[in-house]
Amino acid sequence: MSLDAVYRRHLDITVEYDVPARMRDGTTLYADLYRPTRGGPFPVLLMRLPYDKTQAENLTYHHPAWYARQGFMVVVQDTRGRWRSEGDFYPFAFEAEDGYDTVEWAASLPGSNGRVGMYGFSYVGATQLLAATQRPPSLRAICPGLTASQYYDGWTYNGGAFALAFCASWATQLAIDTAKRRGDDTATAQLAAAFMQAPAWYSSLPLKEYPPLAATGLAPYFFDWLEHSSYDEYWRRWSIDEDYSQITVAALHIGGWYDIFIHGTVKNFAGLRREAGDENARRMQKLLVGPWYHLPWGQVTGCVDFGPEARNIVDLWQLRWLKQFLMDEDTGVLDSPVTVFVMGINEWRDFDDWPPPGVVERDFYLHSAGAANSINGNGRLNLDPPGGEPPDVYTYDPLFPTPSAGGRSCCFATIAPMGPADQAAVEISNGVLVYTSAPLERDLMVVGPVRATLYAASSAHDTDFTVKLCDVGPAGQSINIAQGIVRARFRESLSQPSLITPGEVHEYRIDLGPTAHVFRRGHQIRVQVSSSDFPHWDRNLNTGGELGAEGAAAARVATQIVLHQHDYASRITLPVLEE
Template identity: 50%
Template sequence: MTNRIPIDQIITEKHVPVPMRDGVTLYADIYRPDAPERHPVLLMRTPYNKADAQTMNYAHPSWYAQHGYVVIVQDTRGRWESEGEFQPYRTEAEDGYDTIEWAAGLPYALPKVGMYGFSYAAAVQWLAATSRPPHLTCIAPAMIGSDSYQGKTYRSGAFALASIQSWVLFVAQDTALRKGRTDWAAELGASLAGIHGVYRSLPLKRTAAIREELAPYYREWLEHPVRGPYWTVRSLRERYGAIEVPALHVGGWYDLFVDGTIENFNGVRAQGATAQARDNQYLIVEPWYHMPWSRYVGELDFGPEAANRIDRLQLEWFGRWLKEDASQWSGVAPVQYFVMGDNRWKQAEQWPPQSAAETPFYLRSASRANSVSGDGALTEEPPEAEHPDTFVYHPSIPVPALGGRSGAVPELTPMGPKNQLPVEVRNDVLVYTSVTLEEEVAVEGNVTVVLYAATTAEDTDFVVKLVDVHPDGRAYNVAEGIVRASFRHSLEHPQPVTPGEIVRYEIPLGPTAIVFKKRHAIRVDVTSSLFPTFDRNPNRFMPPGETTEADFATATQTVYHDRLHPSHVLLPIVRSAQETK
């Protein structure tokens, strides 16, 4: 680590103009050492107020400046002090390029630029990197996905209601104030305070709380409910081959973007434009949700090793690439991931870890698996002749999401590990639980459920959760997945289902790393709603933005588990050295 410069030797410049190629001026705050020598640049571009600089999760920019950097924090186009119109992601590649090259030319800056930030401030790093600015040297994107459709705005056809609506309401407040409409800003604040009422408002494309004048992109997103050119033009997964820089990827097991974060790591590692990029992708996965970053996540404490250490890691990362200090970031494994349950760190050469073996655990029941009071079981023995389980789903009484992978504010959206018993007592939740474990079961990798199911509707949703059952009965969600039945084959070409037909669904629950401890049990929950994480499927084949209560239909769902239809969860289990002998 470099010697820390005293705070009174840090110069702060506010509201510094940065010209863009189209004549728009963006504004930045600059923090730099008061010294004759030049220093490399750290750049954050944020729509969330440059004066804040995402300090909920990161150290203040002056702290980085004290370690020998010129730190520039910029309001993105149309946000806070910057000129222009806010159109999410639309001009971030060009604006990022122009800002990077402007920063590299500052008289007190070394022409080496690194970027950091999470969420939107991570997306702009990737978009800038795809435009290949000559002086961008490395990036450190945290908590961001790979695709603007899948995993962000939609997931397997279901609209990401809570994260999208809460985000739009939040960012629209600044837009209202920029227009001089303090009354609209006050309305938005009231809507955030009563957001669970907003979530139930239909139709979604005419949500009264979200004014078209403030957020026209919200309706656009609902008008494009399938993945196509509207989404792919700004998606990263098609553009890994344009990336030329090393990247430090930071994700969280309870973050809504965790699967996309890992996909970015693997994608650039395989397809990056240069050997330096391909050979210098690093992944760190914490047990966190979107924010804030802490050992305390939802209802669980993951211990001291889960404390926020990102600032120190970033100093090492930027020291390696911006200061060319070979002693920094030396001997680091490509993948570092936190194993929940054991609450410790592991390293690997890849994700998923090579040592994990997919092991099926089958859904079983003797009579009926409805609710935690039923007789649903989860076993390694496949079923033979068993009756299916049946439940009824009506969108007017959806199963509430308790915790999980949403974003971005825990007070507004369902996030993190929470006890699932309050929903597992419902008969419209099928509950399959293993026997009490006599030995630990280590799961490290991507979890998938194969579900054989039929519905009486032309479209519906199936939701699956992996749950860790503690000895006292508390049941904490580990991972979750959803599929909109009409999107079972394709994100681009949805098709209704045939009522009564048994369909094989593959439902990704995403990546995780957890040790199910002795005296715990492994559980799988199956239902048809996860509200408000996702919109309520009306059980009709129609665009989500157009649904009203008048469209709601009842669906009777049947989940099969017999020799011909062996519904199961595939757990990537890591066997101990003793077990493999």
């Protein structure tokens, strides 16, 4: 019995493979179609992805056959230059126009009722949002999952630092298909091996000669990303958050608290809720965030079991969303604009907005007797502004950086450190300042954006400062909750970098992103301060030289001074929600 016969007999659906769609410039893209065998016409559910249409991101979602059985015609298309589709691939470049053309093509397919929805996560969230900026008339709803608001800050860079583990491994993964399309067995094998062994390559310098990609020339965009190290027109042309008024479609924004793109996911929801192109669209925005990293999604993320409530419920939410807007069923999906999983108490909560009404920002100040180095130091954290305290001093050597322990990266935990993790191996280092509160006398709910303000000086012309928020349990285990970085030259602007003067005190504002977490009674709040989190981000060589262009011999040790006194009140700001 053929696979098609199995689909028809046991699932009551039919499948068409490699259905051509001609784009406005004559390029043909190919899709697989899944449709119910009886009834119709049907609304269309479209996924456009660069990762092989036969898989349809089924590492996280139900198979397209499942959606077809719910009454949708499902169209899964290889994007331009990927797998079966014609053309040349370049990330983000063609997704807006190709997305518009594909939506309207899908709406006109035999058996379609003319209504189109889209779904998918990561890059496939970008294919939805970029298509939506073109306002295709047949597009009624989208479900962008775990995706960003732009592709400079929050995707390729964070606070001016290059997201090394993600970008290097992702570009290598993309290049594998390009090599396959060219029939290059040698390059395909080399790239596949480099992807699986990615952690062994992250230390390669200079980055602009990254060996796995420089050797093949099959991912030129990786080197373009390095060349455009500041936010310029290269990035601005693809930035969703430059103008949310372009979008007038209902959107279910799905995120994970440990996902690399959580900043952008939340920003897209808030931006479209306030600035979408019409009032109706502004009312039709929904935020759903679980305690997940990029993939897979389930109750166990990293070293934490968040309980059965944290299981993957995304398909069920998407089904409600799509039935609401493509089938005119009242599913109650918009009863609350925000539904998020609150870690610590491991419960789903509904809120009226993001950040939730009633959130109050509270400053927790860094204190020490001048030796907050490591878990063995005297760093403290409390609500009292600092007095005349001595600063803390540490050194940062780019050739021996602070290692990443979990965090928000992508896309596989074996390739890039991500998720909640025990911080013991990090906090034992004297190159990490550790500030810890007294045990809490009652639960503290933190829901919203977290940010840090550091007053610091460096011996270098350029350097990095990292901040990590952690929850310390009664047994002493420290688990990361949120993290952030700022590259000193980008402290004032991501578009116009400026070096620092050695020895001069500067204010550094560091975005740690959003979270929803309860620090339980008896737990402690901890803040780590360092100058690297590698390989999550690339290493600053402390020279002030061209980013990505210098080799290991150029690296310089930087002496860092963090102040917490009178006019230099270094602190972390937590959004606290009283219950």
